Amino acid sequence: MASANRPLVTGFPGSDHDHGVCREAVLARADALCRSRGMRFTRLRRQVLELIWDEHRPVKAYELLERLRAERAGAAPPTVYRTLDFLLQEGLIHRVESLNAYVGCGDPGHLHPVQLLVCRCCAAVAELADDEVARLLRHKAGRMGFQADSAVVEVEGVCPQCSS
Amino acid sequence: MASANRPLVTGFPGSDHDHGVCREAVLARADALCRSRGMRFTRLRRQVLELIWDEHRPVKAYELLERLRAERAGAAPPTVYRTLDFLLQEGLIHRVESLNAYVGCGDPGHLHPVQLLVCRCCAAVAELADDEVARLLRHKAGRMGFQADSAVVEVEGVCPQCSS
DNA sequence: ATGGTAATGTTATACCATACCAAATTCATC
DNA sequence: GATGAATTTGGTATGGTATAACATTACCAT
Structure with a gap:
């Protein structure tokens, strides 16, 4: 298991990148981090973070919404934006201003x-x-x-x- | 008159800032620049750039639209966005990504x-x-x-x- | 004048984000 | 386990940002 003080993801994923491992590590870290702060890493929050980490690319909110609906029929814009706000506040994702999109943070847990x-x-x-x-x-x-x-x-x- | 190779506006305007002079200098430079490039500094483009330079602050597109309508009744979103695109391309303004807003460039004319x-x-x-x-x-x-x-x-x- | 190019007018619509209130879930405490 | 406060999620509506597509007008060289 990765150290809790070392970045999980740095740079661009090369051809040897095992994204399954990468994803699991990121999600496990997110879970641990939320726990340690007394915040809830709920099913919804986990689902959204998973969707964001499907690729090392920024994802748009409505793209996320569409994909989320596969697992959660009633999802609406506020569902996504509230969850994004939470993930941003906890430092688990970044907003890409120049794209109006969101991307996973490879080094959550410290400012x-x-x-x-x-x-x-x-x-x-x-x-x-x-x-x-x-x-x-x-x-x-x-x-x-x-x-x-x-x-x-x-x-x-x-x-x-x-x-x- | 300011040299054509020196920035017109640098830093934050202090208490001694004469904004009338600042505005005129900026508009004159814009006009000269467009001419020298064979582009047209039309009435609309001048109006929009003037509105942007009303203050040393970013202005939002719809705020601009509203103010533009005082001088140009039929103005619609494309009127503003097309003009903003032109001004951006000519390097006369900058887009502030983190605010979805636009601000005058204090040093147009060189990359x-x-x-x-x-x-x-x-x-x-x-x-x-x-x-x-x-x-x-x-x-x-x-x-x-x-x-x-x-x-x-x-x-x-x-x-x-x-x-x- | 005429025809081509650039600029602007106009309508509609797509995309991005939040306000607001109701219902459900969670969790500490009894 | 029941209870109630607080957090989370559901659901509707709407505000704010930006562009597509096509019609019309202005400009300019010939």
């Missing part, structure tokens, strides 16, 4: 800066958690008299698989 | 990386064009095998006016 790498070819997403970037931004902002709290950083480009 | 500083208190926006940030992001992305083309960078925090 960390987030920089997303989004492939414009296949839409795969990898996640950096680079303090140097965060520090530099804070510093540059500070020189303008701006007190930086957080940042949305989404890099668009081409992932290793697509460029080869 | 430059953009990092926006958004005050969560008063919504004022300043614009960095920092190559060091852009380079660092490209470098960090490159270490993941990712070829970075561009980036959305939006820093949330508190501006000098609001923190004092």
